Amino acid sequence: MSNLIERYKLQNSEFVNYVQKLYNQREELKHANEQQRNIIRDLSETIDLRNKEIDDLQQTLANYQPPKETYVEEHYDRMDTVTLKKALNPYKPKIAIIIGHDALVQGAISPFLNKTEWEFYNAQAVNGIGAGNILFYRNRNGVSSAHDAIRAHPRQFDLVLEFHFNAFSNPQANGAEILMAEYLNKFERTLADHVLQEWCHTFGLRDRGLKFPAKGARGFKNVNGFTDAPTFLLEPFFGTNETDCDKIKNVNIVEWFVNEFAKRLIEQNNEKSNA
Ligand SMILES: [Zn+2]
Numbered sequence: 001m002s003n004l005i006e007r008y009k010l011q012n013s014e015f016v017n018y019v020q021k022l023y024n025q026r027e028e029l030k031h032a033n034e035q036q037r038n039i040i041r042d043l044s045e046t047i048d049l050r051n052k053e054i055d056d057l058q059q060t061l062a063n064y065q066p067p068k069e070t071y072v073e074e075h076y077d078r079m080d081t082v083t084l085k086k087a088l089n090p091y092k093p094k095i096a097i098i099i100g101h102d103a104l105v106q107g108a109i110s111p112f113l114n115k116t117e118w119e120f121y122n123a124q125a126v127n128g129i130g131a132g133n134i135l136f137y138r139n140r141n142g143v144s145s146a147h148d149a150i151r152a153h154p155r156q157f158d159l160v161l162e163f164h165f166n167a168f169s170n171p172q173a174n175g176a177e178i179l180m181a182e183y184l185n186k187f188e189r190t191l192a193d194h195v196l197q198e199w200c201h202t203f204g205l206r207d208r209g210l211k212f213p214a215k216g217a218r219g220f221k222n223v224n225g226f227t228d229a230p231t232f233l234l235e236p237f238f239g240t241n242e243t244d245c246d247k248i249k250n251v252n253i254v255e256w257f258v259n260e261f262a263k264r265l266i267e268q269n270n271e272k273s274n275a
Helices: 002-063 068-077 081-088 117-128 143-152 186-203 242-248 253-274
Strands: 095-099 134-136 159-163 176-179 207-211 231-235
Touching (some): 095 143, 095 253, 117 253, 134 143, 143 159, 176 186, 231 253
Parallel strands (some): 095 134, 176 207
16 A cells, blocks of 8 residues: 555656646746747848838939949940040140241231231230140241241141231221142141131121232241141231221130131041041
8 A cells, every 4th residue: 555655656746747847848938939039029120120221222222313424434434445545635736826927027017906916916825825735936037947946846736827917008908818838738728718717707807718829929938838737827807907906906816716726626536536
């Protein structure tokens, strides 16, 4: 009997232990469950945050305006090296400018401008020549001294412009003309013709046309200097005509012609490189 009791006691205590163990396991599982719930809560918070970041990025992307530089860089990526070089270093015409006459013998006098050719253009050239262009003066050896200096200069000029104004005993004589050498080609003649037309149109002057002085005639030496670049001798008005002088008295003629020739050279250069 006592054996039986002992056996029940033992069984009972084993059962109690077993229940205790189950209870402990349940507590452990509860705890683990709690931990997993915390982890899941943290993870879903993180996912919410990430989703919000993605929304923000999408919004930023939708509102994004690429800066101009970025576009240019991307555009350059698709260019070949020659085009890229041109785009980075655009063609800029280089013009040699000669002021007519010299300080000792100053050329014609305009009674309406109260200036000699030398005085008139020398004052304008101070402000009107622009970067890349170079001013050349004659010395006492005449225009060939300026041509020598241009030929000796390391810069390759696109054009030579020499500035004068016309003068005549008859004060009615008026208008503008450009002198050049016979050997200039069609392209160079057309360039000068268009500039002259624009000048006359802009300031209401008479277009006297292009002149090609014969050997020994006035202006022949000036435009036959063989400076590599085509030479144009500009006579944009008559200093002896009051109306002409009135029309141009507030114009920087050096600047106007340098800009006009340069603009057209750039246009022609662009047309050539796009062809
Ligand atoms: Zn002159």
